[in-house]
Amino acid sequence: MHGENAGLDLHVLYRNWRTAERPTHLPLYDEVVLGRTGRAGNHTALVRALSDGTFVFAHAGPAFEEWIGGEAAGRNIEALPPDCAHVLLDGLEEALRQKQPVHLVAYPERSGYVRAYDLVIFPLSSRWGGPLLLAYARPRMEKYSLVDAIFASTTGGLMALAPVRGREGVVDDFRLVALNQGAADLVSQSIDALRWQRLTDLFPHLRGTGAVDQLVQAWRTKAAVEFEFSYPSALGGVRYFSMRASAMEDLVSASLIDVTEIRNREESFRLLFQDSPLPMFVYCPETMQMRDVNAVAVEHYGYSREQFLSMSLLDIRPQEERERVRQILAQPTIPSDTGDIWKHLKADGSIIEVRVYSRQVDYQGQAARLAVVVDVTEQRKTEARISFMAHHDALTALPNRVLFLDELRRTLRHVERHEQPAAILCIDLDYFKDVNDTLGHPVGDKLLQQVSGRLRGALRENDLVARLGGDEFAVIQRDLAEPGEAGMLSDRLIAVLSQPYDVDGQMVVIGASIGIAMAPTDGESADALLKNADMALYRAKDEGRGTFRYFQPEMDARVKARRALEVELRGALVVGEFTLRYQPFVSVETGKITGFEALLRWNHPERGMVPPIEFIPLAEDIGLIVPIGEWVLRQACRDAAEWPEDMRVAVNISAVQFKGQKLANLVASALTMSGIEPGRLELEITESVLLHDSEANVAVLHQLRALGVRISMDDFGTGYSSLSYLRSFPFDKIKIDQSFVREIVDNSGDAAIVSAVVGMGVSLGISTTAEGVETAEQLERLRAEGCTEVQGYYLGRPMPAGEAQKLMARQS
Ligand SMILES: Nc1nc2c(ncn2[C@@H]2O[C@@H]3COP(=O)(O)O[C@H]4[C@@H](O)[C@H](n5cnc6c(=O)[nH]c(N)nc65)O[C@@H]4COP(=O)(O)O[C@H]3[C@H]2O)c(=O)[nH]1
Known part of the structure; x- marks a missing residue:
């Protein structure tokens, strides 16, 4: 070791250098080294700086030579091992620049050991010119084994x-x-x-x-x-x-x-990937090249595994979507779960709709994206079907009310923007209910399908037809040049719909009535327009059907009045505002009263006695005639129970009361509750009960007859085929309508009709009652014709029950 007194050497060198330092020049070599620091020479080297910027050793002590690994004299510094050369050059250049001693630490490696050296460079001047530098290298005590260091690291x-x-x-x-x-x-x-x-x-x-x-x-x-x-x-x-x-x-x-954790993770990924029931693939996010694909994807798409791996992500997209895909994938951060629906191309050329969920993964050491594919083709088709069903009528496939109103709202926005009017046509089929009742629902359904086909065929492409329900259809006629066009279209539609239909070999004829509302004049909202077109439709139907009407503001008032009446009528039944009047019928032969017809009155708190003609049609429309009719029947039977036993009571029965098959039960109950003999009760029905030969109603008539009650045909002669109805059911009595009786004296035609009806009654064994007899002459003519009974103001007006009873008492 050469470092025992090194600390002292270095200290001496520093002191010498500082002592010899002058403002004008650096210390001379002799001043720092020679003769004074004998031992320091062991660790030092004298270096000469050459004019080309390189450095050469002049000489070095043994400890210094040990550090640089060989003899120093004459060696260029750059030729030293790099671990010495770099640090020495740095120090030499720095010392020359600063003109001060420079201290550095070097870490040379020798035989697997690293030892730290303190290196101090002293800049010097020389007598013979050119800079000189004294390098001092001193090893520190610590020494590191490189292997140990690496092993421990x-x-x-x-x-x-x-x-x-x-x-x-x-x-x-x-x-x-x-x-x-x-x-x-x-x-x-x-x-x-x-x-x-x-x-x-x-x-x-x-x-x-x-x-x-x-x-x-x-x-x-x-x-x-x-x-x-x-x-x-x-x-x-x-x-x-x-x-x-x-x-x-x-x-x-x-x-x-x-690498157990990594392997296990890779293994789980592989299992998840390969055994997934969903198609999956891994692709390179930069090139979009497929890198792996699972078995389900191969099966689902129909490409072989090799084909798949040679494809890029764009290849499984239809041509027209490729640009959109390229743009999305070019985004710096692709959202991992966009949930968007994409179209993918299968090997057979078919297109499927898919949701793709993808995320960044590390695949075989490289960044990749894993995509999971959910095929939603079937789901989308089902959704489309459900959406269609929600907006279309199942029977005719026409738009339904929901879609119609949507379209109407859209049309109204268009009308507002372009100031081009549109028309809303509400269409109701005339006599459709009769077809349905008599020929059955299957025929009715087929008829509706044919109707919708004819409507479609009669409209322009720009118009829309919808089925609102039952036999109600509606049309939006767009971009009208003038309102009259709606009337022309209505005429055409009525004509088209009134042509005979062939339904399963049966010829069926119906008609149509149409109500028209104009946008924007007849309403600002879709609901208001539809309501007004509907009102116009009711007017068309009221006024004889087979025609159209434009909405008029006063129709609204009429409908409102009707609605108010409806509310009042419902209340009237609850609070008991109905009452009965009785009108006698008299035997022509004996001149005696044989019975009374019960006639309904509404004892209105403000309007007084309201005649039935003002409220019965509405009660029939809204079905209220059923409970009202029940009340009439029970009340009439109750009143008749107070009368002499040979007095009959006649009660009017509306066709509506025949629906639901409960009439026979009601009559049986009224008879039982009142205790009157069934033969004393006469039920008056009008021809409408037998319209279209309703089998169900005829069956009810037979049930009633079986109870023992009498059945009369009211208003005979006013219908279209009164005579033919007599074949449908064996009536007990025919009531000749008062319109024939009124003119019997002056009008030979009417007299002939009355004569014929009476004659027919005689030959069929049916008694005849003439209604509306107001004069003695009329009575005499009827007597002469052989009429059985008469009824009319001449014989007695409709009167309260009490008065009727007094009349009967007087007669007996
Ligand atoms: N001008 C004139 N009229 C006469 C004469 N004699 C009787 N009348 C009227 O003629 C109608 C005869 O009753 P209808 O033909 O059954 O016609 C009835 C009937 O169809 C119906 N109606 C009345 N009550 C009931 C009821 O309780 N149930 C049902 N369903 N309908 C009823 O209302 C119709 C009208 O009844 P009303 O107003 O009471 O009118 C009654 C009666 O007041 C006469 O000499 N001259």
Whole structure:
């Protein structure tokens, strides 16, 4: 060692340099070194700075030469080993620049050991010109083993292995000559327990893994090898190791890393990937090239695995979507879960709709994206079907009310922007209900389908037709030049719909009524327009059907009045504002009262007695006639129970009361509750009950007849085919309508009709009652014709029950 008194040497050199320092020049070499610091010469070197910027040693002491590894005199600094040259050059240049001593630390490596040197450069001047520098190099006490430092610097395993020769001199094993703590930790043993042991003694299973063969190869070929092997863990399970080995002379150095976690992760990924029930692929985010694809994707898309791997992500997109994909993928951060729906191209050229969920993954050591594909083609089709069903009528496939109103709202925005009016046509089929009732629903359904086909065919492409429900249709007629066009279209539609239909070989004829509302004049909202078109439709129907009406503001008032009446009517039944009047009918032969017809009155608190003609049609429309009719029947029977036993009571029954098949039960109940003989009750029905030969209603008539009550046909002669109805059911009585009686004296035609009806009654065994007899002449004519009974103001007006009773008492 040359550093024992080095601290003192250096101190002396510094002192000398400082003492000799002058403002005009640097100290001379002699002033700093010669004769005064004998021992310091051991650690110093004198260096000459040449004019070309290089440095050359003049001479050096033995300790300095030991540091630079050889003789110094005449050597150029740049020719020294790099660990000395770099630091020396830095120090020399710095000292010349600063004109001050410079202190540095050097770390040269010698034989695997690193030792720190303090290096001080003193700039000097010389008598013979040219700068001189004194370099002083002093080793510190500490010395580091490079191997130990490297071994300690990693938790990975590092080791040196010496070959072991078998019997025939062939290397077939290794001995652990050095290893670090990391290596010992990997196998959970101490360094001492492992050192100098044979590898295969320590780890017997190692031969089977091929690891020893790989190490032998590294030793023999002197080339680095890298391999993985698995080894049973002392704690159970298997651990995976990655080893890198290279030969150094007769030794093999090896690094060992435990890659079990990575392998397990890769294995789980592989399992997840390969066994996934969803198509998956891995692609390079930069080139979009496929890097892996699972079995389900191969099966789902129909490309072979090889085809898939040769494709880029863009290749599975239809041509028209490729640009959009390129743009999205070019974004710096691709959202991992956009949930967007994409179109993908299958091998057979078909297109599927998919949702793709992708995320960044590390795939075989490189950044990649893993994409999971959910095929939503079927789901989308179902959604489209459901959406269609939600907006269309199932029977005719026409838009339904929801879609119609949506379209109407859109049309209204268009109307507002372009000031071009539109029309809303509400269409109701005339007599459709009769077809449905008589020919059955299947025929009705087919008829509606044909109707929708005709409507579609009669409209322009720009117009829209919808089925709002039942036999109600509606049309939006857009961009009208003038309102009259809506009327022209209505005429055309009525004509088209009124043509005969062939439904399963049956000829069916219906008609249509149409109400028109104009946008924007007849309403600002879709609902208001539809409501007003509907009102116009009711007017068209009221006024004879088979026609159209434009909405008029006063229609609204009428409808409002009707609605108010409806509310009042419902209340009237609850609070008991209905009452009955009785009008006598008299036997022509005896001149005696044979019974009374019950006639309904509404005893309105403000309007007084309201005649039935003002409220019965509405009660029939809204179904209220059923409970009202029940009240009439029960009340009439109750009143008749107070009368003499030969007095009959006649009650009007509306066609609406026949619906629901409950009429016979009601009549039976009224008879039982009142206790009157069934033969005393006469039920008056109008022709509407027998319209279209309703079998169900005829069946009810037979049930009533079976109870023993009498059935009369009211208002005879006013319908279209009164005579034919007489064939449908054997009536007990025909009531000849008062319109014939009124003119019987003056109008020979009416007289002839009355005469014919009476004659027919006689031959069929049906009694005849003439209504509306107001004069003695009329009575005489009827008597002469042979009419059985008469009824009218001449014989008695409708009167309260009490008065009727008094009349009966007087007669008996
Ligand atoms: N000008 C004139 N009229 C006469 C004469 N004799 C009787 N009338 C009236 O003619 C109508 C005869 O009843 P309807 O033909 O069954 O016609 C009835 C009947 O169809 C219906 N109606 C009355 N009450 C009921 C009821 O309780 N149920 C049902 N469903 N309908 C009823 O209302 C219609 C009208 O009844 P009302 O106003 O009471 O009118 C009664 C009666 O007051 C006459 O000499 N000259």
